[in-house]
Amino acid sequence: MESQLPQERSKLRTKDLPQVLVMKPPPLLTLFEDKFISTKFQLLKAWESTLPLDQFLTTYAGSVRAVLCSGASPVTPHIIRLLPSVQFVVTASAGINHIDLNECRRLGIAVANAAAVFSDDAADAAVGLLIDVLRKISVADRFVRRGLWPAMGDYPFGSKVIISLFVCFTQESWDCRTWKHRSAVAKRLEAFGCTVLYNSRKPKPWVPYPFYSNVHELACGSDVLVVCCGLTAETRHMINREVMVALGKQGIIVNVARGAIIDEKEMVVCLVHGEIGGAALDVFENEPDVPKQLLQLDNVVLTPHRAVFTPEGFMAACDLVVANLEAFFEDKPLLSPLIDE
Amino acid sequence: MDSIGVLMACPMNSYLEQQLDKRFKLFRFWTVPDKSSFLNSNKDSIQAVAGNATAGADAELIEALPKLEIVANFSVGLDKIDLAKCKEKGIRVTNTPDVLTEDVADLAIGLMLAVLRKLCESDRYVRSGKWKKGDYMLTTKFTGKKVGIIGLGRIGMAIAKRAEAFSCPISYYSRNEKPEINYKYYPSVVELAAYCDILVVACPLTKETHHIVNRDVINALGPKGVLINIGRGPHVEEPELVSALFEHRLGGAGLDVFENEPYVPEELFGLDNVVLLPHVGSGTVETREAMADLVIGNLEAHFQKKPLLTPVV
Numbered sequence: 001m002e003s004q005l006p007q008e009r010s011k012l013r014t015k016d017l018p019q020v021l022v023m024k025p026p027p028l029l030t031l032f033e034d035k036f037i038s039t040k041f042q043l044l045k046a047w048e049s050t051l052p053l054d055q056f057l058t059t060y061a062g063s064v065r066a067v068l069c070s071g072a073s074p075v076t077p078h079i080i081r082l083l084p085s086v087q088f089v090v091t092a093s094a095g096i097n098h099i100d101l102n103e104c105r106r107l108g109i110a111v112a113n114a115a116a117v118f119s120d121d122a123a124d125a126a127v128g129l130l131i132d133v134l135r136k137i138s139v140a141d142r143f144v145r146r147g148l149w150p151a152m153g154d155y156p157f158g159s160k161v162i163i164s165l166f167v168c169f170t171q172e173s174w175d176c177r178t179w180k181h182r183s184a185v186a187k188r189l190e191a192f193g194c195t196v197l198y199n200s201r202k203p204k205p206w207v208p209y210p211f212y213s214n215v216h217e218l219a220c221g222s223d224v225l226v227v228c229c230g231l232t233a234e235t236r237h238m239i240n241r242e243v244m245v246a247l248g249k250q251g252i253i254v255n256v257a258r259g260a261i262i263d264e265k266e267m268v269v270c271l272v273h274g275e276i277g278g279a280a281l282d283v284f285e286n287e288p289d290v291p292k293q294l295l296q297l298d299n300v301v302l303t304p305h306r307a308v309f310t311p312e313g314f315m316a317a318c319d320l321v322v323a324n325l326e327a328f329f330e331d332k333p334l335l336s337p338l339i340d341e
Numbered sequence: 342m343d344s345i346g347v348l349m350a351c352p353m354n355s356y357l358e359q360q361l362d363k364r365f366k367l368f369r370f371w372t373v374p375d376k377s378s379f380l381n382s383n384k385d386s387i388q389a390v391a392g393n394a395t396a397g398a399d400a401e402l403i404e405a406l407p408k409l410e411i412v413a414n415f416s417v418g419l420d421k422i423d424l425a426k427c428k429e430k431g432i433r434v435t436n437t438p439d440v441l442t443e444d445v446a447d448l449a450i451g452l453m454l455a456v457l458r459k460l461c462e463s464d465r466y467v468r469s470g471k472w473k474k475g476d477y478m479l480t481t482k483f484t485g486k487k488v489g490i491i492g493l494g495r496i497g498m499a500i501a502k503r504a505e506a507f508s509c510p511i512s513y514y515s516r517n518e519k520p521e522i523n524y525k526y527y528p529s530v531v532e533l534a535a536y537c538d539i540l541v542v543a544c545p546l547t548k549e550t551h552h553i554v555n556r557d558v559i560n561a562l563g564p565k566g567v568l569i570n571i572g573r574g575p576h577v578e579e580p581e582l583v584s585a586l587f588e589h590r591l592g593g594a595g596l597d598v599f600e601n602e603p604y605v606p607e608e609l610f611g612l613d614n615v616v617l618l619p620h621v622g623s624g625t626v627e628t629r630e631a632m633a634d635l636v637i638g639n640l641e642a643h644f645q646k647k648p649l650l651t652p653v654v
Binding site: 290309 | 352443447448450451454455458460461463465466467468472473476478479481482483484485503505506507508602603604605607610616617618619620621624625
């Protein structure tokens, strides 16, 4: 049986409005659907159909030129094969690990993401998490709420905010525009007196910090490792046991990027055995599952993948995604394309 | 110097206690059952007092110690010391500035981020297993929020410098405008509160600044405003703060200090828009040691007739 297409689609639909395929709604769309009403395109909402996805795409998406995707609806080579007319993929997120970039590159499909508008919130969350784990803010807040302050006296101290830190950048290609986004964390932490070092596949001449070609070496010289790079085949489990042991017993890891950049099983072992000092984590390998051992530790801070989830950030992301889509359909330059180095 | 009697007003730091014990004749005031008879018996031996944010040297104690020459404070705040009395009697007073500036400023920013981004609540959400049942809510952006600082001394300036890195416009209230500083000045705390999104208390506690954050200021800060207190509990009219939070006249609060430490109004325990800390502003291992070294350094300098390291009086 053919599915019923949504009423609003038939209201808005004119034969001229090009369609943007959405397989599953990203959180942005669910929260701010109004912002996606445009005179330049209309949404083809696959999730509202009772047809299995493959069949829906074959039946309805043959002439679709643009896709709005998200972590829950990845753009794989298989999906791309079912979309013979696709020329543009935009994601409403900062992360792009759910898009097969090689395949897109091969077929000349343009890709855009929303990293630009999320960098402030992600950096704020990273710094907040770091101060929290070092100064034991969440632990101390629990201590007070349990009524332990009068009974137990002063809370055991935290440690001074770091003197030198290692900011881990993507090993994938990025240019001096995306550097501005990565540097949001570094800029904030410099105001606290931190020294910033970085790692990347190649040194970037526009980056004012000391470069380390090797993640392990960098961890040796650092107190804190802030992971804010993309998840790729190269960065998967980049933060492994060796790197963590190099970071050391006082070392702290902050992750607001993707869980799989860190070898989570090894990290749990290191934390439980005191081989690293602590961790502040917004992301995990198997969300929403968090390793049980972490729930018992006081030297970790755990947040449920909300680093970029503010209404302000989301609304700006909606605007950016819509602007990219409209630019695409008007044959104008995209606002936030991913560019190869 | 181990014949010189030093009275430690309350437990404050075990490293400091050890050092004082090693170098001087240490009297632990909190272990004494009958304080007035203790003072009577030992008044001729006590030449120094080590105080902190909880207990220092009030007029009564100063009068009871005729041989008192110096009060060395394990804190930068001087609200527990009767400075006028000390001046009158020629008693020196020292504190611990600078070494703790960064820690307190770091904590102020940490509190702002924790309140606005609900970090402690999110952590609770994960630990309780609720994430498996559903996503956590959106939280408020911190970057770009207007930060208003009451008191632009060392700590206030350090907070401003950090907040600027988050693109926060800075404004302040202070007894006098500082024309050399490029931040927006407001001649009253109410006006400052009306303008800013996040109001931080960073001034010394004196008679004039007692309850400087009152009902009017809280109302001016408003239902989206956040109060951060890293000063002293008595800077804020605490019952007014509690009722404003309950009545949603104030958006949130990050508090490191309270009027009656270690007692915190229990009504706050159930709120998700507050973060409550047990006076840990300067509470890092490194800084507390540096503060203790300053206390010892000042005491030794005094009794060796050398210049004091960080004199106030």
